[in-house]
Amino acid sequence: MLIVIENLLSSEEVAQFREKLSSAQWGDGAQTAGTRSVEVKQNLQVDRQCPVGTELGNTILRKLGQNPLFVSASLAETIWPPVFNCYQDGGHYGTHVDSAIMRDNDLGLTIRSDLSATVFLSEPDEYEGGELVIEEQYGAQGVKLSAGDMVLYPSSSLHQVAPVTSGQRICAIMWMQSAIADATERAMLFDLDQSIQALSVGRSADDPDIDRLIHVYHNLIRRWAQV
Ligand SMILES: O=C(O)CCC(=O)C(=O)O
Numbered sequence: 001m002l003i004v005i006e007n008l009l010s011s012e013e014v015a016q017f018r019e020k021l022s023s024a025q026w027g028d029g030a031q032t033a034g035t036r037s038v039e040v041k042q043n044l045q046v047d048r049q050c051p052v053g054t055e056l057g058n059t060i061l062r063k064l065g066q067n068p069l070f071v072s073a074s075l076a077e078t079i080w081p082p083v084f085n086c087y088q089d090g091g092h093y094g095t096h097v098d099s100a101i102m103r104d105n106d107l108g109l110t111i112r113s114d115l116s117a118t119v120f121l122s123e124p125d126e127y128e129g130g131e132l133v134i135e136e137q138y139g140a141q142g143v144k145l146s147a148g149d150m151v152l153y154p155s156s157s158l159h160q161v162a163p164v165t166s167g168q169r170i171c172a173i174m175w176m177q178s179a180i181a182d183a184t185e186r187a188m189l190f191d192l193d194q195s196i197q198a199l200s201v202g203r204s205a206d207d208p209d210i211d212r213l214i215h216v217y218h219n220l221i222r223r224w225a226q227v
């Protein structure tokens with residue numbers, strides 16, 4: 001399931017990000033690719049130690065924590081620090097699957113990647129090509145969103161970034177471990193939560209039917225969560 005979260009960042013925030021990223025330390029993205037994906041990855045990434053990247057990454061993490069749609073869809077337990085990338089001059093990332101286990105010994109961080117995310121920081125008309133193409137159960141889907149929007153997709157999917165034939169495609173990407181490892185269970189919880197939110201509108205805070213649905217929602221999480 002692909003989920004689009006619109007306006008995670010406002011246009012003012014996108015402008016601030018772009019301004020700050022222009023002074024960040026950029027390096028060859030191949031340095032962080034696995035042995036197999038290094039052959040298909042051609043892009044630039046902000047160095048992990050760059051303070052600009054850390055500051056902007058923390059801003060994204062804060063915004064995610066405040067976004068009800070993201071929280072409901074991901075039930076994220078641990079999020080990998082966002083990585084900023086830039087594709088230009090034919091830059092691309094051929095078909096690959098993200099590593100299942102990600103480990104950073106310096107940060108003492110290990111996650112199982114359940115969900116991957118891309119926050120678009122360039123407007124679609126700023127570059128040609130550069131679609132994020134995700135292979136889903138029902139076929140491949142190309143994603144190219146407005147600046148400030150984010151797509152959330154299963155880390156288990158094969159995906160690629162098509163060559164950027166003109167302009168620059170700047171994005172933030174991240175991976176996360178969900179409290180609910182199983183994608184089908186997570187999708188059912190998302191549907192249930194979205195319906196509870198919709199049905200609650202106009203009902204009193206102690207509506208017994210809503211209480212019963214919330215009871216079911218939390219007890220399913222209790223049953224399925226790995227925390
Ligand atoms: O830039 C993107 O949208 C995704 C890049 C990607 O798939 C990766 O770095 O693993």
Ligand SMILES: [Fe+2]
Nearest residue numbers: 096097098159
């Ligand atoms: Fe990827």
